[in-house]
Amino acid sequence: MTDLLERASARVRxxxxxxxxxxRLILETLTALPAHPTAEEVHARAARRDSTLNLxxxxxxLHWLEAHGLVEPRRFRxxxxxxxxxxxxxxxxxxxxxxxxxxxxxxxAPQVQAVARNYARRHAxxxxxxxxxxxxLCAECAIRRAPVHRGNA
Amino acid sequence: MTDLLERASARVRxxxxxxxxxxRLILETLTALPAHPTAEEVHARAARRDSTLNLxxxxxxLHWLEAHGLVEPRRFRxxxxxxxxxxxxxxxxxxxxxxxxxxxxxxxAPQVQAVARNYARRHAxxxxxxxxxxxxLCAECAIRRAPVHRGNA
DNA sequence: CCATTACTGCAAGTAACTTGCAATTAGGAG
DNA sequence: CTCCTAATTGCAAGTTACTTGCAGTAATGG
Numbered sequence: 001m002t003d004l005l006e007r008a009s010a011r012v013r014x015x016x017x018x019x020x021x022x023x024r025l026i027l028e029t030l031t032a033l034p035a036h037p038t039a040e041e042v043h044a045r046a047a048r049r050d051s052t053l054n055l056x057x058x059x060x061x062l063h064w065l066e067a068h069g070l071v072e073p074r075r076f077r078x079x080x081x082x083x084x085x086x087x088x089x090x091x092x093x094x095x096x097x098x099x100x101x102x103x104x105x106x107x108x109a110p111q112v113q114a115v116a117r118n119y120a121r122r123h124a125x126x127x128x129x130x131x132x133x134x135x136x137l138c139a140e141c142a143i144r145r146a147p148v149h150r151g152n153a
Numbered sequence: 154m155t156d157l158l159e160r161a162s163a164r165v166r167x168x169x170x171x172x173x174x175x176x177r178l179i180l181e182t183l184t185a186l187p188a189h190p191t192a193e194e195v196h197a198r199a200a201r202r203d204s205t206l207n208l209x210x211x212x213x214x215l216h217w218l219e220a221h222g223l224v225e226p227r228r229f230r231x232x233x234x235x236x237x238x239x240x241x242x243x244x245x246x247x248x249x250x251x252x253x254x255x256x257x258x259x260x261x262a263p264q265v266q267a268v269a270r271n272y273a274r275r276h277a278x279x280x281x282x283x284x285x286x287x288x289x290l291c292a293e294c295a296i297r298r299a300p301v302h303r304g305n306a
Numbered sequence: 307c308c309a310t311t312a313c314t315g316c317a318a319g320t321a322a323c324t325t326g327c328a329a330t331t332a333g334g335a336g
Numbered sequence: 337c338t339c340c341t342a343a344t345t346g347c348a349a350g351t352t353a354c355t356t357g358c359a360g361t362a363a364t365g366g
Binding site: 073075076077081096098099105107109111112114115116119120123124125126127128129130131132133134135136137138139142 | 226228229230234249251252258260262264265267268269272273276277278279280281282283284285286287288289290291292295
């Protein structure tokens with residue numbers, strides 16, 4: 001974590017930014033929280049260490065970090081209109097989202113790289129990022145629903 | 154289109170809903186518009202035929218249709234906080250999004266099915282839907298940017 | 307230690323949707 | 337065909353998640 005923090009500091013400075021206490025706290029909070037928290041979740045957790053931290057600062061910092069490649073935004077169906085964020089490279093790039101319990105599971109799938117490369121070649125585009133999201137029922141919810149016969153309500 | 158409309162009508166009725174003029178208009182508008190319009194775009198276009206149609210009705214109808222499987226919601230990074238919608242099954246399930254000009258291209262990729270099935274089997278989950286989004290530069294934007302040497306603006 | 311200017315907190319604002327409610331109307335019963 | 341009932345609509349008033357203006361604070365370079 002300290003390592004990640006140091007690399008982050010370097011990148012912040014390199015981007016002409018200042019490594020303020022708030023920025024450091026927000027970055028540390030991102031490493032301490034489960035994956036893809038919302039700005040409010042980051043704020044709630046970070047406020048445990050510095051209760052003066054303002055939600056506005058969290059929004060601004062998250063967006064600044066995003067613009068400078070340190071965090072990646074996520075947007076999931078069924079998670080309302082909240083934006084979610086992850087430290088860049090800290091988690092799998094792809095997600096499974098349970099439409100019943102809203103649980104989010106992460107995974108990597110090298111095959112997706114192949115699909116992306118293939119698409120890029122055939123359509124002369126440059127692919128910079130890929131995000132696969134699977135929607136369905138997680139193991140628990142699938143069991144809970146298993147007895148339902150298909151085809152009716 | 155008429156075919157699609159008739160099938161839609163049947164499903165609406167089957168779901169215990171009424172096929173009102175507004176619903177018909179909104180469905181027709183969805184077939185006439187380019188892919189994944191926002192509620193505002195649907196409203197603007199539909200209002201050309203019935204200027205009394207209310208935006209609220211468009212939102213409600215879109216959500217009702219979504220809940221009954223007739224339209225699919227889309228959410229893309231970089232498209233602000235707008236919800237987008239497509240008639241179910243009317244377009245490719247996957248998308249390429251140009252981060253420069255915001256253009257969205259659709260495609261299908263059977264390989265994704267395989268990834269989904271594979272994930273479902275290994276994690277005992279039930280996958281109901283999959284959405285792959287590729288981010289990058291479209292052909293035009295890639296060319297426009299090509300001469301730029303890497304590392305500077 | 308000082309100057310510069312990025313960053314922060316607070317309050318006010320905005321955009322995109324959502325909800326309450328009375329009026330309307332589709333679709334079935336008779 | 338007419339009437340009844342509940343689904344649907346339009347309007348206006350929310351709500352929510354995020355954004356912006358501005359004056360004060362503080363990180364960094366000199």
